[in-house]
Amino acid sequence: MSATGTPGVSDPSNGPSEQEAEAGHDPAGAVTALRICPLCEATCGLSVTVSQGRITGARGDREDVFSQGFVCPKGATFGELDADPDRLTRPLVRDANGVLAEASWEEAFAAAADGLGAVLAGGNPDAVALYLGNPNVHTMAGALYPPLLLAALRTRNFYTASTLDQMPKHVSCGLLFGDPQAIPVPDVDRTDHLLILGANPVESNGSLATVPDFPGRLKRLRRRGGRLTVVDPRRTRTARLADRHLAVRPGSDAFLLMAMVQVLFDEDLVDAGPLAGHLSGVDEVRALAADFTPEAVEGACDVAADEIRSLAREVARAPSAAVYGRIGSSTVEFGTLTNWLVDVVNALTGNLDRAGGAMFPLSATARPPRTSGQGKGFELGRWRSRVSGHPEAKSELPAAALAEEITTPGEGQVRALITVAGNPVLSAPDGEGLEQALGRLEFMVSLDPYLNETTRHAHVVLPPARPSRTAHFDFAFNALPVRNQVRYTRAVVEPGDGEKTESEIMARLLLCLGGQPGAEPESVDAAVVERTLRKAAADPGSPVHGREPALLAAELTGRDGAERRLDMMLRLGPYGEGFGARPGGLSLEKVLAHPHGIDLGPLRSRLPEVLRTPSGTVELCPAPLAQDVARLREALRRRASPESLVMVGRRHLRSNNSWMHNVSSLRGGTNRCLLQVNPADADRLGLEDGALARVTGAGGEVTVPVEVTGAVRTGVVSLPHGWGHDRPGTRMRVAAADPGVNVNQLLDGTVLDPLSGTAVLNGFPVRVAAATGPGPGAAAGAGAGAAAGTAGDEEGARAAAVRAPGTPPEAGSTEAGST
Ligand SMILES: Nc1nc2c(c(=O)[nH]1)N[C@H]1C(S)=C(S)[C@@H](COP(=O)(O)OP(=O)(O)OC[C@H]3O[C@@H](n4cnc5c(=O)[nH]c(N)nc54)[C@H](O)[C@@H]3O)O[C@H]1N2
Ligand SMILES: Nc1nc2c(c(=O)[nH]1)N[C@H]1C(S)=C(S)[C@@H](COP(=O)(O)OP(=O)(O)OC[C@H]3O[C@@H](n4cnc5c(=O)[nH]c(N)nc54)[C@H](O)[C@@H]3O)O[C@H]1N2
Numbered sequence: 001m002s003a004t005g006t007p008g009v010s011d012p013s014n015g016p017s018e019q020e021a022e023a024g025h026d027p028a029g030a031v032t033a034l035r036i037c038p039l040c041e042a043t044c045g046l047s048v049t050v051s052q053g054r055i056t057g058a059r060g061d062r063e064d065v066f067s068q069g070f071v072c073p074k075g076a077t078f079g080e081l082d083a084d085p086d087r088l089t090r091p092l093v094r095d096a097n098g099v100l101a102e103a104s105w106e107e108a109f110a111a112a113a114d115g116l117g118a119v120l121a122g123g124n125p126d127a128v129a130l131y132l133g134n135p136n137v138h139t140m141a142g143a144l145y146p147p148l149l150l151a152a153l154r155t156r157n158f159y160t161a162s163t164l165d166q167m168p169k170h171v172s173c174g175l176l177f178g179d180p181q182a183i184p185v186p187d188v189d190r191t192d193h194l195l196i197l198g199a200n201p202v203e204s205n206g207s208l209a210t211v212p213d214f215p216g217r218l219k220r221l222r223r224r225g226g227r228l229t230v231v232d233p234r235r236t237r238t239a240r241l242a243d244r245h246l247a248v249r250p251g252s253d254a255f256l257l258m259a260m261v262q263v264l265f266d267e268d269l270v271d272a273g274p275l276a277g278h279l280s281g282v283d284e285v286r287a288l289a290a291d292f293t294p295e296a297v298e299g300a301c302d303v304a305a306d307e308i309r310s311l312a313r314e315v316a317r318a319p320s321a322a323v324y325g326r327i328g329s330s331t332v333e334f335g336t337l338t339n340w341l342v343d344v345v346n347a348l349t350g351n352l353d354r355a356g357g358a359m360f361p362l363s364a365t366a367r368p369p370r371t372s373g374q375g376k377g378f379e380l381g382r383w384r385s386r387v388s389g390h391p392e393a394k395s396e397l398p399a400a401a402l403a404e405e406i407t408t409p410g411e412g413q414v415r416a417l418i419t420v421a422g423n424p425v426l427s428a429p430d431g432e433g434l435e436q437a438l439g440r441l442e443f444m445v446s447l448d449p450y451l452n453e454t455t456r457h458a459h460v461v462l463p464p465a466r467p468s469r470t471a472h473f474d475f476a477f478n479a480l481p482v483r484n485q486v487r488y489t490r491a492v493v494e495p496g497d498g499e500k501t502e503s504e505i506m507a508r509l510l511l512c513l514g515g516q517p518g519a520e521p522e523s524v525d526a527a528v529v530e531r532t533l534r535k536a537a538a539d540p541g542s543p544v545h546g547r548e549p550a551l552l553a554a555e556l557t558g559r560d561g562a563e564r565r566l567d568m569m570l571r572l573g574p575y576g577e578g579f580g581a582r583p584g585g586l587s588l589e590k591v592l593a594h595p596h597g598i599d600l601g602p603l604r605s606r607l608p609e610v611l612r613t614p615s616g617t618v619e620l621c622p623a624p625l626a627q628d629v630a631r632l633r634e635a636l637r638r639r640a641s642p643e644s645l646v647m648v649g650r651r652h653l654r655s656n657n658s659w660m661h662n663v664s665s666l667r668g669g670t671n672r673c674l675l676q677v678n679p680a681d682a683d684r685l686g687l688e689d690g691a692l693a694r695v696t697g698a699g700g701e702v703t704v705p706v707e708v709t710g711a712v713r714t715g716v717v718s719l720p721h722g723w724g725h726d727r728p729g730t731r732m733r734v735a736a737a738d739p740g741v742n743v744n745q746l747l748d749g750t751v752l753d754p755l756s757g758t759a760v761l762n763g764f765p766v767r768v769a770a771a772t773g774p775g776p777g778a779a780a781g782a783g784a785g786a787a788a789g790t791a792g793d794e795e796g797a798r799a800a801a802v803r804a805p806g807t808p809p810e811a812g813s814t815e816a817g818s819t
């Protein structure tokens, strides 16, 4: 029996016995249900067993059209995570004594309406900031409601984890293709050569590329004779699968790629193929790259000139090739340039938009394709941050600048904050500085299931129902798959009394902001449906052109407002049934009838219709990027001293940013917060395996145990992020028992990729010395000692700026949040 085809299992007030939960076998009466895994971007289909309202087991759904049974350790512990006793089940509201105490939903929404209302009454919408964290893109609600929240707030203080992550990709794609959401993904299943820079999909399961069983697909690539090149300062599990591993100096991929571009032109290897007719700016790129010869860059990136030449030739001569970069190419000094160059190489070698290259997926809820490629284009820096004058990107300001916007007095100062699914105290630079800032807010509300390092500062915490009690549709990741497909799973257990889904909480928060706290949450969805259908009916290109919006709305099916919106988006989407205009097309009903999903075929060439540039071409050499090359050229003259060390991150398969350290079965083994140091550096510094090291950066200091390993190259040390669970007032008991240290405390938040506002989290300088002080337990507290203060009293630069236009969502609007 599947959850999608049947009503959910009802929720009894008592959970299963501990024995049942631990036994792992299906007790009598257990049922199985399907649930798409929300824990990473691979979006695997899970088959879960449910007994007495609890998930008692999870495995890969072999019939899932997309993931075909793949599951990783995180997916397999979905039940344990879902049932975590530390998860909040009721809202928390700060009482008169300043203590966070359980409250009813009515009390919590009333407190939110009062707190936000008081700040908004000051008349400056910028006084309320919104921060969206990573799991926001993994919920259905996260696509449907935050754009409405942003439109209602009309604040310029909009922050997401994107500026700790993939904003450079949005900016480079925005400039190249005219649409920051037009992100090509590597056609892993058909490529002859995959060149990966700064990604470790064997541990991360892939990102900005939705690829269930990425490791298996890499092995199959090698087996069919394809090449895999991995560029990474660490010999990662992905690098170990490769036939070429280049241990690049962190932060220098832009040099390496520039030199590849130089070789392509110099050796006459440029051949854009059918793409040539859609390409402009090629000669300008040739001129920009001319002086970045392999010999000129080899010292800067520590990759021999010969290696760079042969890599460029191989990529150019392969029948097909795809260049793909992620975190290590993004959260770096030249993040936007690097992300741009990834697609420049794809384009110049004819691999952009062709099978086996880098292709644009087409999601079932995308706006229907057009034929022309012309549009308004993408503009950066339409306004600037108040204090440091950072340009906006995609209406966002840098997460690293949130603290100073809270602490710096003046018109537009942030006085209230809404966080959704975010933990910037651990994820963003200088958590201590941010914590001090959060402590000064007049009001803070957090939509989050945990009381953690960030949410402990809130005045109101609104916990969403467990994932098992929530329907799932991947609006964001269905736009990035290695193969087009659509799947939807309903809640496997109905939410119990007193539980609210994330959709309902967000809709109610919106109503609070609109001064109608008592209105029906579904009225929010009904208004979106009405607006979207009215627009569609007026659009001559729409299948519903000329029809009556109210009659169309009446055709929608779905149990709640969120489902009806999904139904509308599916019907209006590129594969949709068009409200009867295209019989056999997609609708909610049809997707529900296929509980293991519907395969929509391999990726297809989509140029020029994905383009929205003013010229209607791929604009290969946009002015902001061309200008930034001057900064790159300048950096080429720098020489690192042989003694210097830089920090890079790493991810562990059984972890996820800052919030999965509370599941005991995912902890331990190699999933630990250790400083990886190369044996040669360890010798030089007198560091021993297992002993403590003191690491110092611009923002502070941490003391952490050392792991001496050849997996990291010389001159580079590595710490995972998301640790540092030693704060009082949190409720993550398993995580707190072995807290680790917060690597981001080494940063002061001032070093950003200038075009995208993305924090430089990889390749930043640190000093490392043997520590003689207290052990790791005590060090965790002492470890963050030397945090620099925030730019509290700096006089703010008041850039006269244009207000963010409130953009109500419609079909295809899936922009909020970070991957
Ligand atoms: N040094 C360093 N720092 C990094 C990175 C790095 O590589 N190195 N990576 C960066 C990246 S890529 C990212 S995306 C950011 C992440 O930055 P954030 O998104 O700010 O941090 P997370 O740790 O993902 O926190 C997720 C929060 O969401 C909550 N949560 C979990 N599930 C749900 C849900 O269903 N609904 C709601 N409402 N909340 C939920 C969790 O309890 C937690 O509070 O970190 C960045 N920070
Ligand atoms: N298990 C697990 N899976 C996850 C997450 C997690 O925390 N744990 N987080 C999820 C999130 S939010 C994201 S965004 C994705 C990230 O997905 P990935 O980007 O695939 O994951 P990372 O492990 O951060 O890989 C970045 C790699 O870049 C390398 N690197 C660092 N600096 C440089 C550099 O300058 N140049 C080059 N070439 N390489 C460099 C690092 O050594 C590291 O191996 O993973 C997602 N999936």
Ligand code: SF4
Pocket: 037, 038, 039, 040, 041, 042, 043, 044, 070, 071, 072, 073, 074, 075, 076, 205, 212, 213
């Ligand atoms: S790979 Fe990602 S989506 Fe698949 S089971 Fe693991 S965590 Fe879930």
Ligand SMILES: [Mo]
Pocket: 134, 161, 165, 818, 819
């Ligand atoms: Mo991320």
